[in-house]
Amino acid sequence: MSLTESSAIEVAKTASLASRRLATLSNTARNEALTALHAALLRNRDIILQANARDVEAATRAAASGEISQSVLKRLDLARPGKYEDMLKGVLSVRDLDDPVGKVTLRTLLDDGLVLERVSCPIGVLLIIFEARPEVIANIAALSIKSGNAAILKGGKESTESFVAISKVISDAISETQVPNSSIQLVKTRDAVSSLLAQDSLIDLVIPRGSNDLVRYVKENTKIPVLGHADGLCSAYLHSDADLATAVKVIVDSKTDYPAACNSLETLLVHQDALETILPAVAEALHAKGVTLRCDQQSKSALEKALPAVQQSMLQNSTENDYDTEFLDLVLAVKTIPSTSSPVSCVETAIAHINAHSSKHTDVILTSSRELAELFLNGVDSAGVYWNASTRFADGMRYGFGTEVGISTNKIHTRGPVGLDGLTIYKYLIRGDGHIAGDYFEGPGGRKWKHQSLPLGDSK
């Protein structure tokens, strides 16, 4: 066993022990730790910003030699106006959310004196791997403590100095509270990650938050359940009865508000009857934002007729591959949905394309028809399905969850933006009075089940 491996097991073991203690703490005790964490981050602002400045300095050199991008450099800088305050505010807003632990979601009288309860509880130990942005460590620590989970954190190497400084502040702060010290642990080397991914008996959930490559690497290399998404291939279906202004606004925002985000639009399906009536206005607005369109033949011909010559440079021929590509850039694949006598069958064709090609993240229909919209909302198998609204709403803060640890495209446990709810599971409690299963049987002398729903409320 290598030194890294043995220390990874040690980290996982102490996290597991800490998680058991953390799971039994009251909401008040967990909140006190978050108050202490907030105070410590406020008090140690200078030390943390000095550490961050060293990261920024190193990254500035790396950016100058082209090793990292300007956008990574920008995300790294905690000294930018408002950023440190947002981090502090984030900790308090998580603290002030409802307690996700101890919620009774089922209460059944099985028999006289025998009550079954389903009560929410923490999952246990989370391994969270994330890139770049240094303030994320404070958000994730806050979410983990609030949900009663221990967390092992590994951040991107560009932010190492910031992470070390912040995690020291976090450790010192929680050591004064009832939350066990090992509840939040930082690991620094990449090697540690692969050793940790092997600890499936100690770690309950991995949340990779970063590039598609990172997520794929994690999924390929662990038996621990992975929560997250490799791809964010979002699609819009533009039906011929859509309101033109709505279509333009929603498509432009979905594509251009933040093209590098996972909830940005990558494929536009256009009803044939909308090619000449709505698509040209959409294309003009996208052109103004610098978007290139990868079009199938039919949509390209329509736009070549409709667009002024100066805008036609935005048009390219699509290949089949484009409809499976997350561009993360100002590029949009366009495909025509053939017109038939039945609008329902057009929507069904769009749904079938999306279910086959999208990544089950977020998809949208643009239509004035409530009936067609409901068909689409019902038929598309994605974490988010929208009617006349931008794909960019797929976000924990925007959904009202306070913050998020990531967006899940899994089909089980939790889908879409993951807040505190997604970090809990439940257990079944039974309180009896010497009840035994052998007493319940058909026929004379056998006891019968009551199976009577009782009012919910807090546990106990």
Added chain:
Amino acid sequence: MSLTESSAIEVAKTASLASRRLATLSNTARNEALTALHAALLRNRDIILQANARDVEAATRAAASGEISQSVLKRLDLARPGKYEDMLKGVLSVRDLDDPVGKVTLRTLLDDGLVLERVSCPIGVLLIIFEARPEVIANIAALSIKSGNAAILKGGKESTESFVAISKVISDAISETQVPNSSIQLVKTRDAVSSLLAQDSLIDLVIPRGSNDLVRYVKENTKIPVLGHADGLCSAYLHSDADLATAVKVIVDSKTDYPAACNSLETLLVHQDALETILPAVAEALHAKGVTLRCDQQSKSALEKALPAVQQSMLQNSTENDYDTEFLDLVLAVKTIPSTSSPVSCVETAIAHINAHSSKHTDVILTSSRELAELFLNGVDSAGVYWNASTRFADGMRYGFGTEVGISTNKIHTRGPVGLDGLTIYKYLIRGDGHIAGDYFEGPGGRKWKHQSLPLGDSK
């Protein structure tokens, strides 16, 4: 690609397509299919029982030569009194459960005209692998259709003739309904299973229901999420203040009601102060049922003093390994929890043992103290944690879920007995009116989030 592999992919693809259609059907349409299924099973009773008789005949020969056990043979026989009727009743009781699909569990006004909903929906395609009991196929088909999931089924080879007959009846019955034919498919060969386990882009969840070896094999050989449990290592902690009669009843039932079941007791932790006061009566009652005790030194000495000579043959010395063993037999490991000045710390020692050794299935505390019971219920990290009640209650029927597809010891998605709820997930729907994310920002002109909870109810 082998023939088996290509046909497995075909099965998975048709199941995936069927699942999309099935997901959009109303509860009425799904219920109609279950009514048709019930009628067809009733109508074809003779044909099915003839096929089952052929399985029983082959199994009788195999049992005579010792290839299979008498209990497998017994479980196989659908002609036993009441068994066919139970199967028929099971289909109707699943039909009559509340619709698990389309439940709105969150509704938030994000902004004027912009509403977010979280709505339950089917998971997609289930691969369910089970052994022996032929009636299970009808239960599972009913649960799958009711929850809107397509299912690929593989049963044990001893029941092949029964499965083929039942699945033909199921196929014929649903072909007259709106539920697509490929929603329930039977695969017959073992080879097909390994090919299906590779279809992680088409199959959403695997549910292995059978031996520990089967579950382990499945977990080792797929990237698809697996729901189930390999081990059922249930423990009881007997505190010194427990009511004697309660302790005897609950421990005897937990151990002996059905020793081969996953929810049977395997380890008994005994508070030192109960060794002479309660344990002897428990041991006598267990002796009467033919149980052997694997004891640590302290509990063995106590029982050697307390038990009559004729009962001492039940006592054996335990090894460390016994506390990690699921005996599935009339054997119980016994371990002493040292007495200290604080009862809380004794319970904490028991909790720590259980969290380290049990399989997170179901564990119980025997005590008269509500305070100690709540400490245990809160601290034990298992799917089921009970106070003064038998571990044997861990069962979907007993919990009031109608039936179950299995019991999960996973830490995410679903824990304990899994009924319709565990076969659903949710999606987030947004209905807007051209809303775009770019309109929401801090500062002048930016729109503010309302994030106002709305009353729940059915989705539109």
